[in-house]
Amino acid sequence: MKVRTIIEIDHLTKIYGMGEAQVCALCDVSLQIGENEFVAVMGPSGSGKSTLMNILGCLDRPTTGRYVLAGEDVSNLNKAELASIRNQRIGFIFQSFNLLPQTTALENVMLPLLYRRDVHLSDAEQKQKALKVLQAVGLGDRIDHKPQELSGGQVQRVAIARALVNEPVLILADEPTGNLDSHAGEEIMALLTELHTQGSTIVMVTHDPKIAAYAGRIIHFVDGRIETDHTNGKSTRHSSTTVQEGSYAPE
Amino acid sequence: MHLNRVISVSWKGLVKNKFRSLLTMLGVIIGVAAVIIMISVSKGTEATIADRISSLGSNLIFVQPNFSRGDFRGGPGSPGSSGGLVFDDAAAIAQQVQGVAGTAVEQNSEQTVKTPLATLTQLELLGTTPDWPTVRDMSLASGRYFTTEEMNNKQKVAVLGSTLATELFGDAPPVGQSVSVGNTKLTVIGVFNHKGVVGNTDFDARLYLPIKVVFQKFTPSFFARVVGDRVRLIYVKLDPTASMSDTILQIQLLLARRHNVTLDQPDFTVTTQQDLITTQESTTAAFRSLLAWVAAVSLLVGGIGIMNIMMVSVTERTREIGIRQSVGASPNDIRLQFLTEALLLSLVGGVIGVIVGVGGSYVFSRLGGMRTVVLPASVLLAFSSAAAVGIFFGYYPASLAAQLDPIEALRHE
Numbered sequence: 001m002k003v004r005t006i007i008e009i010d011h012l013t014k015i016y017g018m019g020e021a022q023v024c025a026l027c028d029v030s031l032q033i034g035e036n037e038f039v040a041v042m043g044p045s046g047s048g049k050s051t052l053m054n055i056l057g058c059l060d061r062p063t064t065g066r067y068v069l070a071g072e073d074v075s076n077l078n079k080a081e082l083a084s085i086r087n088q089r090i091g092f093i094f095q096s097f098n099l100l101p102q103t104t105a106l107e108n109v110m111l112p113l114l115y116r117r118d119v120h121l122s123d124a125e126q127k128q129k130a131l132k133v134l135q136a137v138g139l140g141d142r143i144d145h146k147p148q149e150l151s152g153g154q155v156q157r158v159a160i161a162r163a164l165v166n167e168p169v170l171i172l173a174d175e176p177t178g179n180l181d182s183h184a185g186e187e188i189m190a191l192l193t194e195l196h197t198q199g200s201t202i203v204m205v206t207h208d209p210k211i212a213a214y215a216g217r218i219i220h221f222v223d224g225r226i227e228t229d230h231t232n233g234k235s236t237r238h239s240s241t242t243v244q245e246g247s248y249a250p251e
Numbered sequence: 252m253h254l255n256r257v258i259s260v261s262w263k264g265l266v267k268n269k270f271r272s273l274l275t276m277l278g279v280i281i282g283v284a285a286v287i288i289m290i291s292v293s294k295g296t297e298a299t300i301a302d303r304i305s306s307l308g309s310n311l312i313f314v315q316p317n318f319s320r321g322d323f324r325g326g327p328g329s330p331g332s333s334g335g336l337v338f339d340d341a342a343a344i345a346q347q348v349q350g351v352a353g354t355a356v357e358q359n360s361e362q363t364v365k366t367p368l369a370t371l372t373q374l375e376l377l378g379t380t381p382d383w384p385t386v387r388d389m390s391l392a393s394g395r396y397f398t399t400e401e402m403n404n405k406q407k408v409a410v411l412g413s414t415l416a417t418e419l420f421g422d423a424p425p426v427g428q429s430v431s432v433g434n435t436k437l438t439v440i441g442v443f444n445h446k447g448v449v450g451n452t453d454f455d456a457r458l459y460l461p462i463k464v465v466f467q468k469f470t471p472s473f474f475a476r477v478v479g480d481r482v483r484l485i486y487v488k489l490d491p492t493a494s495m496s497d498t499i500l501q502i503q504l505l506l507a508r509r510h511n512v513t514l515d516q517p518d519f520t521v522t523t524q525q526d527l528i529t530t531q532e533s534t535t536a537a538f539r540s541l542l543a544w545v546a547a548v549s550l551l552v553g554g555i556g557i558m559n560i561m562m563v564s565v566t567e568r569t570r571e572i573g574i575r576q577s578v579g580a581s582p583n584d585i586r587l588q589f590l591t592e593a594l595l596l597s598l599v600g601g602v603i604g605v606i607v608g609v610g611g612s613y614v615f616s617r618l619g620g621m622r623t624v625v626l627p628a629s630v631l632l633a634f635s636s637a638a639a640v641g642i643f644f645g646y647y648p649a650s651l652a653a654q655l656d657p658i659e660a661l662r663h664e
Contacts, residue, residue, distance in 0.1 A: 059577065059657045080581040087579020098574045098661060102267060114256055115579040162578065 004070075006170055006201045007033040007056060012065035014051050014224075025051040026062070027224040033203065035169075038196040040212035041205045043221030049205050050174070052221070056203060057090055057172050058082045070169045087115050091163025095175035097155045099147045105158045106130050106143040112166045133161040137191060153184030160191060171195065173204040177211055189214050257584075261591040264564075265599075275560040276600030278553020279640060282546050283604025283633040284611055289542035290629035291612040295622035296535040300528050310352075310489035311386070312499060313522045314340070314506070316481070336519055338462065338480040340506060341380070348501045350493025355379060355386040355486040358462055360469035362433040366419045374415075375457045376432065378465030384443075386486045389454070394426040394441030402461035409437040412455040416442045432458065435468050495523065550636055553600065554644035561593050561648035565655075572652055573660025586653035593645020594638060601637030605630050 014026040026048045033039055041049045054060035055067060058074055061082075067075045074085055092098075099108045109130040113121055121129070134143055137157040147155050156176060163171055173192065177185035193214055196202055204215060212218050220228040265272045316335035341354045358378040364371045381399050384390070397408050409430060416425045416439075425439045437460060446454035466480040489498055499521050503514055512518050565572070572585055580588075608630075612623040 054658055057577075059661075080583060083576065083579050083581035083584075086577060092577050094661070098570075098577065100571060100574060111575070112578040114260070115575070115581070115584055120253065166579075 003034040003036070005032055005068075006035050006037075006070050007031065007203070008066075008068040009055075009062075010066040010068075012055065012062045012067060014048075014055065014060070015063045024224050026055070028065075029224070029226060031219070031226065033201065035201055036196070036199050037217055038192075038202045038215045039204070039217045039219060040215035041203060041219050041221065042207070042209075042212055043227075047221040048224040049221045051224075053172055053174055053203070053205055056170070057092060058085045083115070084117055087112055088118060088166055089169050091160075091166070091168040091171045093156070093159050093163050093171065093173040093176045095178035097147070097152075097159050097179070099155060099158060099162070101147055104144050104146055105134060105139060105150070105161075108147070108158055109134055109161045109165050112162060116166065130161070130165055133164045134158070136164070137161045151184065152180045153187050156180060156184070156188050157191065160188070160195075164195070169201065171200055171202045173202060175205055175207070177206070177208070185211070257587050257591050258595070261588055261595055264568075264588075264592055265595055268564075271560060272596060272599075275556055275596055276553075276603065278549055278556045279597050279600030279637050280553075280604040280607060282549035282553050282640075283601050283637050284608035285542055285546035285549055286633040286636065287605060287608025287625065287629050288611045288615060288623075289539055289546060290632070291608075291623040291625045292542070292615060292621055293535050293539045294624040294626055294629075295616065296531065298624055299622050300531055310491060310495075311524050312487040312489065312495075312502070313524075314344075314485040314487060314502065315520050315522070316483065317518045317520050336482050336485060336506075338466070338482055340509060341482070341485045343505060343509060344485065344487055344502055347505055348487075348498060350490045350498045350501075352488045352490045353382050353386060354488070355383040356462055356482045357383075357484040357486075358465050358470060358480070358482045360465055362469060364419065364458060365431045366428070368421055369419050371415075371418065376465060376469060377457050377459050378462035378469075379459055380462055383459070383486075386488050389446060390444045392442045392444045393424065394439070396441055396459075397461050402463055405463045405467055406461060407435060407437045407464060408440045408460065410441040410443065410459040411439060412443055412453075412457045412459075413445045414453075414455040415458060430458075432460075433469060435464075437464075499523070550640050553597075554640040557593055557596055557641060558644040558648060560596075561589060561645055562651070564592070565589065565648050565652045569655060569660050569663040572655050573657050573663065576655070576657035577661060582653035585655075586649045589649035589652045590642065590645050593649065594641040597637045597641025597645075598634075601634045604637065605633060608633065 009029060009031050012026055012029045012031075013024065016023045016025055029048075029052070041052065043049045051060070055062055056069075058069070058077075059082075061077075062075060065075065066073060069085065069089060072085075074082065077085065086092075100111070106127065110126050113126045113129060131140070131143060134140055137160055139154060139157055139161065142150060142154060142158075145154075147158070150158065156179075171192075176192065177188055180188060189211060192202060192204070196216075202215075204211075206212050216232055218228075218230045219226055314336065338356060341356045345351055345354045356379065360376045360378070361373045362376055364374045381397060381402060384396050391410070392413065394410070396410055397406065400406075401408055409432070411419065411425055419425065419430060420428060425442055428439050429436050430439060431437075443455070443459075448454070462482070463480075470481070487498075487502065489495065502521055503517065506519050507514050507517060510518055572580075575585065575588075609625050612625050615621050616623040
């Protein structure tokens with residue numbers, strides 16, 4: 001069975017700085033991620049995994065190369081178009097939660113709906129949608145609480161609800177358990193696993209092998225290149241010079 | 252993002268920082284209030300001038316003694332000269348100057364006035380001539396004004412202003428009653444219709460009587476027997492066909508000869524209604540341009556204040572901007588949000604400024620004795636300048652916010 005490709009990146013390079021001081025944050029990386037994959041990206045700091053996440057999340061553009069998200073080439077879009085892709089196609093989950101302070105859980109979850117340009121939802125419809133995802137992450141009784149009135153695990157669940165509210169094709173999680181105790185971390189991972197089971201495509205950056213173990217595929221980055229790409233325990237060794245074709249496995 | 256949502260998001264942003272928002276608005280408040288007060292004062296003055304023109308009637312010339320010089324010349328050291336302006340000057344002008352339709356004379360005094368019903372101290376008495384009601388456009392509600400014979404015979408008669416009549420006699424008809432003024436008893440022969448306050452003079456609160464009675468009873472002067480009775484004002488009404496400047500020159504020449512002075516150093520001043528208006532207008536113009544500067548500078552400072560606070564706000568809320576960008580806010584959405592905040596600040600400042608301005612105009616008219624007229628157009632002008640200031644000074648910070656890099660913004664602590 002042919003699986004739809006969600007992420008297709010092709011000879012992607014990101015260079016920072018000018019002239020002698022040039023740093024290659026991502027060097028000629030090619031990668032494919034299919035629908036309903038759960039991928040963990042690992043690697044030491046400076047290995048390029050954050051740069052990859054920023055480009056995958058359409059927060060940044062590659063210097064050269066191509067990025068096709070769910071069939072749409074987004075490599076050369078302008079800022080407004082990228083904003084629109086972030087809004088409708090991508091859900092972000094951050095290590096530091098990034099919720100608006102002094103703003104209720106419900107309003108935080110409604111935020112992406114506020115910036116939708118393709119459809120106009122009434123206030124009531126927005127509330128309804130936000131309420132539904134909050135209930136789905138188990139916070140139906142906390143909708144009027146502000147972030148500072150919630151526990152870390154609850155705050156991250158609000159952030160997950162916000163990531164889900166526009167039904168994105170891709171969920172990007174950057175160290176989602178990094179600021180949580182292990183119990184809350186397990187809760188969040190259980191939630192992400194459940195989303196994966198329901199069909200979501202998730203790419204997650206983590207340092208923690210225990211957290212990475214939740215994923216079905218683990219990609220290691222070193223020095224801006226893919227070093228290893230394990231799927232379901234099987235390892236594919238990447239040469240540091242050759243271009244690697246996508247290596248996802250259909251489930 | 253829809254406009255009403257932009258407004259509600261921006262509004263919440265301002266309400267979270269009430270005190271800072273208020274301080275930011277202060278410049279705009281002062282600017283808008285200054286604009287409104289400025290316009291209301293100058294409109295009020297225009298209205299006063301218009302009233303004065305209609306109350307004076309046109310073609311009126313005022314002759315007044317030049318006090319510092321008149322008093323000196325009237326002193327014992329200069330027996331040859333006159334005591335300023337005297338009663339006979341009016342008659343001479345009426346008889347000898349061409350183009351004069353009539354003259355009226357005023358001399359005032361303050362006395363205690365008594366009736367069985369009321370006692371009024373320091374009430375203004377105005378001694379006049381019989382044609383005074385014609386010259387000043389006053390009409391009688393009851394009775395009549397005194398005649399030339401009554402004036403020359405120093406008959407003890409009085410005509411009352413409308414409010415004075417009520418104060419002294421209540422609802423009873425005053426005509427035929429007597430009223431004691433100082434040590435003299437006068438008989439009321441007439442009551443004027445309501446005239447109101449013109450300039451600083453309340454025409455309805457005065458008692459009018461033959462000028463010669465005033466000379467004899469209330470302003471006796473030793474020198475009067477030598478040089479004539481002093482008056483404080485002669486009105487000269489012009490023939491409509493006569494030339495104003497010719498007539499003024501004739502009056503000046505006649506009085507200079509009668510008073511034995513030169514035209515370089517006259518002991519009298521001739522003014523026209525136009526002079527009064529010009530003086531008043533130049534005063535108002537100076538005041539108006541001062542306030543216009545205050546308004547412009549306040550709005551400028553207010554605008555810079557808004558820009559300043561918006562810059563601080565963009566820096567402080569960089570992370571919020573990053574969060575909004577990450578969930579899909581475009582540069583335009585961010586720009587619109589901050590521009591709307593600046594605009595709301597200036598508009599709310601504008602509303603408060605309008606309230607302060609209207610209140611200030613009222614206080615001005617109360618304490619400054621200045622008439623003020625608040626025009627809806629001035630409110631609109633002030634309001635739209637405030638909005639323009641908000642957009643102009645809000646644009647740069649809003650653009651800075653819109654240009655922020657989402658990755659940098661999210662990392663900002």
